[in-house]
Amino acid sequence: MARDDIELTARQRDILARVVQEYIATGQPVGSKYLVESAVLTVSPSTVRNELAELERRGLLTHPHTSAGRVPTERGYRFFADEALARQDPRPGRFPLELSALRREVDSALEATTQMLSNVTRLLALVSAPPLETTTVRHVEVLLLQPRTVMVVVITSTGGVAKRVFAFDEPVDSGLAQWASEFFNERLAGVRLGTTQVRRQLDDPSLGPAEREFVAIVRPAFTDAIEVEQRLFVGGAAGLLDELPDEELGLYRSVLATLEKRAALLEILGGALGSRRPFVRVGGDLDHPALQDAALVGASYGLTNQVLGAVSLLGPVRMDYEKAIHSVRGAAFELSRFVEEVYEDN
Numbered sequence: 001m002a003r004d005d006i007e008l009t010a011r012q013r014d015i016l017a018r019v020v021q022e023y024i025a026t027g028q029p030v031g032s033k034y035l036v037e038s039a040v041l042t043v044s045p046s047t048v049r050n051e052l053a054e055l056e057r058r059g060l061l062t063h064p065h066t067s068a069g070r071v072p073t074e075r076g077y078r079f080f081a082d083e084a085l086a087r088q089d090p091r092p093g094r095f096p097l098e099l100s101a102l103r104r105e106v107d108s109a110l111e112a113t114t115q116m117l118s119n120v121t122r123l124l125a126l127v128s129a130p131p132l133e134t135t136t137v138r139h140v141e142v143l144l145l146q147p148r149t150v151m152v153v154v155i156t157s158t159g160g161v162a163k164r165v166f167a168f169d170e171p172v173d174s175g176l177a178q179w180a181s182e183f184f185n186e187r188l189a190g191v192r193l194g195t196t197q198v199r200r201q202l203d204d205p206s207l208g209p210a211e212r213e214f215v216a217i218v219r220p221a222f223t224d225a226i227e228v229e230q231r232l233f234v235g236g237a238a239g240l241l242d243e244l245p246d247e248e249l250g251l252y253r254s255v256l257a258t259l260e261k262r263a264a265l266l267e268i269l270g271g272a273l274g275s276r277r278p279f280v281r282v283g284g285d286l287d288h289p290a291l292q293d294a295a296l297v298g299a300s301y302g303l304t305n306q307v308l309g310a311v312s313l314l315g316p317v318r319m320d321y322e323k324a325i326h327s328v329r330g331a332a333f334e335l336s337r338f339v340e341e342v343y344e345d346n
Contacts, residue, residue: 006058006079011043013083015051016060020072020080024318029069074283074317077295081280081321088278088325095330096120099338106130106158107233109338113311113331114235121327123315125235126298128269130308130339132162133194137222140184147171152184152221156193158342160231164221176214183215188222198222232266269298269310276300276307278329283317293317297324299332303343311335 008016018041019030032048035041041048052070055061060076063069072080097116102108110127117125135156143151148171154162187201202219204212268286278299283292297319298312311332313324 006060008055008058012051012055015041015048016055016072016076017080017083019052019055019061019070020076023071024320027318029064029071031069034069072318077317077321078280078282078285081282081295081297081325084322084325085278085280088329092329092333093326095327095334097331097334099334102338106339106342107160109335110233110309111235113335114233116235117311117313117327117331118236121313121315121320121324123236123313123319123324126265126269126310126312126314127233127235127335128266128309129160129231129233130158130302132156132160133192134306134308134343135160136190136192137184137188140181140188142177142180142184142218144172144174144177150177150218152218154193154221157190158339162193162221164218166218166221168217172214173210176210179211180214180218183211184222193222194224232269268296269312278325278332280321280325295319295321297321297328299328301332301335301339303336303340308339 015035018035022028022030022034032045032052035048035052036043036045052061055076056063056070059073060079061070062073064071095116097113099109099112102112107129110129114125114127117123117127135158137154138157139155141151141153141155143153145151145165148168150166150168150172152164152166154164156162187204188198191197191201199219202215202222204215207215268281268288268291279297281296283295286292286294286296291314293316294314295317296312296314298310300307300310302308311328313319313328315324
């Protein structure tokens with residue numbers, strides 16, 4: 001959802017930002033007296049009250065019926081977050097994420113990223129993994145599970161693992177399974193999954209009837225790899241409920257239940273990757289019943305010419321947007337540097 005076209009004066013922007021920041025910090029409605037005395041505004045209390053009333057008229061603030069103070073609306077949070085995005089420096093700030101020791105294991109890097117993001121922000125961290133079709137084959141194992149059941153394990157260049165189980169009409173000779181492991185590793189090492197090159201490598205007219213039939217049955221493990229659901233790494237779910245204020249418990253229980261339906265979250269993240277710019281989605285922007293009181297802040301990571309996934313933080317609408325934006329941008333930058341080296345080696 002695009003931001004509403006709202007024209008505010010510099011003073012209105014300043015007052016709105018101060019209300020949002022104070023409410024994020026305290027959870028208490030913010031009144032004109034606080035703004036004049038504590039925020040050091042150089043205008044009269046009556047001017048502040050008038051501006052607050054105008055911001056409320058525009059749907060950016062509201063006030064609980066028991067208090068004269070104001071709190072941000074979803075529209076107000078969205079405006080504030082978009083302003084924060086617009087103020088970002090071109091180069092992300094430093095983020096305490098060290099990935100060099102992980103060598104080429106992208107999955108380990110994604111897991112480390114989610115854990116560090118969650119530790120720094122105390123929000124739920126979500127990182128989508130690169131699609132399998134962007135990786136190459138590192139190693140293949142063909143395992144005979146039962147006389148008529150074979151598992152093909154494909155380990156990718158980024159450390160990802162894809163497994164497929166195939167049923168045969170007749171018992172499979174163990175020697176054939178061993179041959180298949182050697183054949184696939186010889187033919188497919190370094191080949192990108194799901195490409196026509198895979199098919200060319202597997203079409204060998206010199207193979208005997210038994211070998212050709214075996215390859216024909218298990219070849220979907222390589223040619224259909226792009227149909228495997230993209231993976232989502234989650235950090236901070238364990239123990240998160242122990243630290244939450246009571247008013248956020250219901251939201252996070254709903255969010256954690258949604259994690260079991262990761263396809264919905266992957267769809268939300270995927271929809272935000274049309275641009276390489278960092279993004280903020282607030283409440284209704286997320287278009288999911290369980291996330292109407294949540295906000296998602298994220299940034300894409302990947303190669304110079306290709307987005308591979310998103311680094312994001314999911315939390316209550318009353319979150320520290322500036323810290324969240326800084327964190328996801330910094331983490332995405334470090335993760336991009338890491339995957340650039342991995343994919344360059346492949």
